[in-house]
Amino acid sequence: MRLLAISDLHLAAAENRAALERLPAASPDWLILAGDIAEQPAHLAQAFAFLGQRFAKLIWVPGNHELWTVPGEEGALRGGAKYQAMVDVARRLGVVTPEDPFPLWPGPGGPLAIVPLFLLYDYSFRPADVALEQVLGWAWEHRLRSADEVRLSPTPHRSRQDWCAARLAESAARMERELPPGLPTVLVNHFPLRADLLTLRRIPRFSPWCGTTATEDWHRRFNARVCVHGHLHVPGTYWRDGVRFEEVSLGYPRQWQPFDRGPERALRQIWPPPMVAED
Ligand SMILES: [Fe+2]
Numbered sequence: 001m002r003l004l005a006i007s008d009l010h011l012a013a014a015e016n017r018a019a020l021e022r023l024p025a026a027s028p029d030w031l032i033l034a035g036d037i038a039e040q041p042a043h044l045a046q047a048f049a050f051l052g053q054r055f056a057k058l059i060w061v062p063g064n065h066e067l068w069t070v071p072g073e074e075g076a077l078r079g080g081a082k083y084q085a086m087v088d089v090a091r092r093l094g095v096v097t098p099e100d101p102f103p104l105w106p107g108p109g110g111p112l113a114i115v116p117l118f119l120l121y122d123y124s125f126r127p128a129d130v131a132l133e134q135v136l137g138w139a140w141e142h143r144l145r146s147a148d149e150v151r152l153s154p155t156p157h158r159s160r161q162d163w164c165a166a167r168l169a170e171s172a173a174r175m176e177r178e179l180p181p182g183l184p185t186v187l188v189n190h191f192p193l194r195a196d197l198l199t200l201r202r203i204p205r206f207s208p209w210c211g212t213t214a215t216e217d218w219h220r221r222f223n224a225r226v227c228v229h230g231h232l233h234v235p236g237t238y239w240r241d242g243v244r245f246e247e248v249s250l251g252y253p254r255q256w257q258p259f260d261r262g263p264e265r266a267l268r269q270i271w272p273p274p275m276v277a278e279d
């Protein structure tokens with residue numbers, strides 16, 4: 001029994017939907033889905049239904065794409081209402097969300113609490129000498145602007161930063177209250193918890209849309225063994241203070257197809273810790 005993770009399935013792309021169907025049955029393993037699975041509630045439901053037959057438990061956090069406003073049968077849901085609609089899809093299909101009790105890992109190397117987080121970003125991953133009011137102009141000097149600026153509404157919050165601040169406060173308070181002292185955790189968030197995990201070699205000025213400096217020490221503060229994120233579309237494994245950080249993206253077809261790194265190869269083992277070959 002293993003705890004696996006993947007993110008950024010981006011099922012709006014037909015190639016990614018087709019590739020997902022190749023995933024072999026893996027039950028009794030558990031699967032973490034670390035966001036950017038789909039923009040449409042119907043696509044998210046299809047993914048949950050399909051993967052739910054292949055894994056014993058699914059744990060999901062939203063990415064920025066799940067929060068996008070898309071015209072659809074249910075009307076153009078915005079911001080908090082879109083998040084709630086996606087949480088409802090998950091719950092209908094038995095998938096654990098950031099709004100549910102933290103599941104306890106019952107398998108080898110346990111017990112561990114798995115903590116699905118929805119924290120968003122607040123533009124604080126920009127360089128220290130760029131003021132918040134200048135951040136969009138600074139990114140635009142390199143012709144960069146996240147589609148979130150028009151598609152990810154913060155409603156009913158005044159701004160995405162305000163929404164992020166509310167989620168940070170709420171999530172930290174919940175962990176303080178609900179995690180038993182000393183219990184190790186796996187923290188799952190779509191965005192990397194630390195700015196030094198950014199791997200934006202070609203688009204460094206995309207950093208403002210990638211997380212918040214407020215979570216810099218959460219891996220220590222909340223006793224993490226592993227922190228799982230996606231969003232960067234650059235899979236990798238990193239270590240900070242003895243804690244493993246896993247970027248588990250699949251990404252857009254043009255990003256994984258040339259390397260033949262389809263969903264079956266993109267699945268990452270989170271727990272128990274994978275054996276590292278020694279030479
Ligand atoms: Fe993504």
Ligand SMILES: [Fe+2]
Nearest residue numbers: 036063064231
């Ligand atoms: Fe993302």
